[in-house]
Amino acid sequence: MSGVHSSPDVRVLGRDPHLDVLESEGVHIFREVAGEFERPVILFSGGKDSMVMLHLALKAFRPAPLPFGLLHVDTGHNFPEVLSFRDRVVKQHGVRLHVASVQEFIDRGELRERPDGTRNPLQTQPLLAAIETARYDAVFGGGRRDEEKARAKERVFSLRDQFGGWDPRRQRPELWQLYNGRHAPGEHVRVFPLSNWTELDVWQYIAREGIELPRIYFAHEREVFRRSGMWLTAGEWGGPKEGEPTEVRLVRYRTVGDMSCTGAVDSAATTLDAVIAEIAASRLTERGATRADDRLSEAAMEDRKRDGYF
Amino acid sequence: MSTTIAAEQLPATTLLRFATAGSVDDGKSTLVGRLLHDSKSVLADQLEAVERVSKSRGQQAPDLALLTDGLRAEREQGITIDVAYRYFATPKRRFILADTPGHVQYTRNMVTGASTAELTVILVDARNGVVEQTRRHAAIAALLRVPHVVLAVNKMDLVGYEEAVFAAIAEEFTEYASALGCREITAIPISALVGDNVVEPHAHMDWYDGPTVLEHLETVPVSDGLTDCQARFPVQYVIRAQTSEHPDYRGCAGQIATGTFRVGEAVTLLPSGRTTKIMGIDRLGEAVDVACAPQSVTLLLEDDIDVSRGDLIVPTADAPALTQDIEATVCHVADTSLTVGQRVLLKHATRVVKAIVREIPSRLTLEDLSDHLSPRLLRANDIGRVHVRTAEPLPIDAYADSPRTGSFLLIDPADGTTLTAGMAGTAFTAPAAQTVQGDEGWGF
Numbered sequence: 001m002s003g004v005h006s007s008p009d010v011r012v013l014g015r016d017p018h019l020d021v022l023e024s025e026g027v028h029i030f031r032e033v034a035g036e037f038e039r040p041v042i043l044f045s046g047g048k049d050s051m052v053m054l055h056l057a058l059k060a061f062r063p064a065p066l067p068f069g070l071l072h073v074d075t076g077h078n079f080p081e082v083l084s085f086r087d088r089v090v091k092q093h094g095v096r097l098h099v100a101s102v103q104e105f106i107d108r109g110e111l112r113e114r115p116d117g118t119r120n121p122l123q124t125q126p127l128l129a130a131i132e133t134a135r136y137d138a139v140f141g142g143g144r145r146d147e148e149k150a151r152a153k154e155r156v157f158s159l160r161d162q163f164g165g166w167d168p169r170r171q172r173p174e175l176w177q178l179y180n181g182r183h184a185p186g187e188h189v190r191v192f193p194l195s196n197w198t199e200l201d202v203w204q205y206i207a208r209e210g211i212e213l214p215r216i217y218f219a220h221e222r223e224v225f226r227r228s229g230m231w232l233t234a235g236e237w238g239g240p241k242e243g244e245p246t247e248v249r250l251v252r253y254r255t256v257g258d259m260s261c262t263g264a265v266d267s268a269a270t271t272l273d274a275v276i277a278e279i280a281a282s283r284l285t286e287r288g289a290t291r292a293d294d295r296l297s298e299a300a301m302e303d304r305k306r307d308g309y310f
Numbered sequence: 311m312s313t314t315i316a317a318e319q320l321p322a323t324t325l326l327r328f329a330t331a332g333s334v335d336d337g338k339s340t341l342v343g344r345l346l347h348d349s350k351s352v353l354a355d356q357l358e359a360v361e362r363v364s365k366s367r368g369q370q371a372p373d374l375a376l377l378t379d380g381l382r383a384e385r386e387q388g389i390t391i392d393v394a395y396r397y398f399a400t401p402k403r404r405f406i407l408a409d410t411p412g413h414v415q416y417t418r419n420m421v422t423g424a425s426t427a428e429l430t431v432i433l434v435d436a437r438n439g440v441v442e443q444t445r446r447h448a449a450i451a452a453l454l455r456v457p458h459v460v461l462a463v464n465k466m467d468l469v470g471y472e473e474a475v476f477a478a479i480a481e482e483f484t485e486y487a488s489a490l491g492c493r494e495i496t497a498i499p500i501s502a503l504v505g506d507n508v509v510e511p512h513a514h515m516d517w518y519d520g521p522t523v524l525e526h527l528e529t530v531p532v533s534d535g536l537t538d539c540q541a542r543f544p545v546q547y548v549i550r551a552q553t554s555e556h557p558d559y560r561g562c563a564g565q566i567a568t569g570t571f572r573v574g575e576a577v578t579l580l581p582s583g584r585t586t587k588i589m590g591i592d593r594l595g596e597a598v599d600v601a602c603a604p605q606s607v608t609l610l611l612e613d614d615i616d617v618s619r620g621d622l623i624v625p626t627a628d629a630p631a632l633t634q635d636i637e638a639t640v641c642h643v644a645d646t647s648l649t650v651g652q653r654v655l656l657k658h659a660t661r662v663v664k665a666i667v668r669e670i671p672s673r674l675t676l677e678d679l680s681d682h683l684s685p686r687l688l689r690a691n692d693i694g695r696v697h698v699r700t701a702e703p704l705p706i707d708a709y710a711d712s713p714r715t716g717s718f719l720l721i722d723p724a725d726g727t728t729l730t731a732g733m734a735g736t737a738f739t740a741p742a743a744q745t746v747q748g749d750e751g752w753g754f
Contacts, residue, residue, distance in 0.1 A: 024604055062595055172728040178657055200399070
């Protein structure tokens with residue numbers, strides 16, 4: 001991957017022992033899954049966490065090609081810049097990409113648009129259908145335990161039932177580095193190789209390894225409007241409504257998700273160094289700053305996980 | 311970290327994994343909340359949420375214990391699901407805290423948290439001193455061989471910041487934990503509620519000149535034990551590639567469990583016993599001459615010998631014996647019990663073999679370290695001795711020598727449930743205190 005956004009300073013900083021430990025742990029997890037499962041797949045959106053996962057996976061098996069493919073659940077409201085970035089990365093590394101489309105489910109009448117226009121909760125059904133059809137038995141996700149309190153108790157190997165559901169009481173204690181991936185036919189295991197990473201670790205690793213990212217992670221001018229205290233992108237997905245004036249602001253994204261519920265933050269950080277400095281000093285969590293879907297209730301994430309969400 | 315930090319000013323940092331043990335009554339949640347809060351690791355939106363909930367419950371000040379509040383499922387069902395992992399950082403170090411809550415399932419949770427911890431913080435209430443629970447926590451730290459133990463004597467404000475109170479508790483605990491084999495014990499007088507000696511030192515205890523809890527967490531040596539152990543490399547996956555650059559690449563991918571490997575070293579593959587030499591070490595794309603735990607690497611072997619997932623690569627000069635009979639101390643973690651004669655799968659490093667539980671000679675009561683002989687079965691949260699016979703020979707180390715190749719899981723072959731976590735070899739450095747004949751009562 002090209003190092004377009006990295007600088008010599010950050011590379012020196014990146015020799016941090018903690019990044020080496022996290023990298024070795026992530027690689028270990030990828031190799032365990034390759035050794036024990038038949039049909040693994042990596043959930044891949046082109047966002048920073050999935051780019052780090054892809055980078056770790058490529059490192060884990062080099063010089064051999066990646067022994068599994070990628071799966072993207074496209075809400076139909078994804079940022080166009082991110083989709084073209086995704087396609088370029090897939091081509092560059094010669095990996096397989098399977099796209100599960102929320103739009104196709106809506107067009108076939110199997111899913112209905114929500115009144116608030118957000119499609120994030122609609123991703124669960126296409127995701128589970130893709131897992132069932134392709135008979136994936138291990139699904140890598142970029143979830144981190146520092147993101148949200150329902151994730152703080154998540155296992156590295158998270159068992160899902162035949163309906164993709166997460167039952168906290170069926171989760172297995174994980175001791176030492178001994179992961180237990182056994183599951184019944186029809187069940188699958190979600191695997192989180194970045195469990196122990198924080199947002200700052202992810203950014204420092206991106207800087208150290210020269211991992212390329214979509215440009216929307218860096219400050220740029222964008223036409224946005226205010227909703228629920230967040231800057232949302234104006235676009236065909238349905239925003240803004242009447243009474244939501246748009247304006248052009250200098251912003252960047254801390255997370256990359258569905259346009260309808262992923263907010264931009266005011267930022268002048270155009271380089272990786274500037275982004276890392278901004279995150280180190282931030283007084284808001286990544287999800288708190290940018291995700292409308294987590295504000296629905298105190299247990300919003302927990303409820304979505306139980307239903308089979310990422 | 312409240313002020314802006316330029317990226318180039320962030321210093322090189324190490325990572326410390328630690329665990330906390332203690333109940334709500336000891337002020338554990340308050341201590342954890344205090345560590346997160348005073349190290350500026352609680353962000354504004356999280357603090358707002360805590361303030362909102364505290365207010366709705368009629369509390370005056372924000373309840374820092376809420377920062378470690380559990381899932382709704384736990385609150386509704388009155389269960390404690392298990393270990394929660396928390397992350398915070400100071401300019402010196404990153405921390406991964408395994409927060410092991412409460413009373414229910416405490417042993418299973420503590421054992422899980424301690425299995426990856428390099429340090430454990432055990433809390434006691436200064437008014438009560440060393441109690442049964444403290445001894446249980448010390449026993450688990452000793453059993454899991456956690457390298458560093460911190461005794462946080464909490465609520466010093468409620469005993470008038472008396473040095474004598476602290477000194478008596480510290481002495482009693484240190485004596486007990488040392489006898490069990492805890493190698494390094496640091497006692498710190500604190501008040502989590504007001505914040506004394508958690509992050510900031512406090513004037514009321516000028517008789518104490520040791521570190522605060524956070525200072526100690528920041529300076530304790532990390533990963534010091536792993537590289538000194540004998541070298542062990544469980545093969546996870548065999549990488550094969552035929553590219554123009556690598557016409558016939560075959561490498562053994564894995565994470566070095568313990569010790570150091572060097573190019574040119576004579577090694578033995580177990581269980582086959584075949585010997586060869588390390589021709590090259592590939593550290594995730596970079597050729598190196600030496601690699602050590604816990605690095606993930608790929609070993610290239612000299613001869614084209616048969617190797618597959620589950621093999622263990624060890625120095626020929628320092629190979630463990632193979633055995634089909636494993637004696638171990640175990641913690642039973644499943645809700646269904648473990649019985650004599652039960653057929654199980656045993657996962658050791660990267661290998662899974664069939665096994666049978668031949669004997670359960672004793673169950674250990676952690677509070678007083680008494681052995682209850684022939685308990686017939688082990689229930690959830692029991693610690694006991696187990697003899698297991700495996701279908702194939704395994705190169706298993708004593709847990710004391712090499713935690714990652716001395717530990718194993720017993721798995722239910724029917725549904726894949728993790729039943730039991732095992733540590734091969736003797737339990738404690740010191741022999742257990744007493745033996746109780748028969749098995750009267752379960753001790754809970």
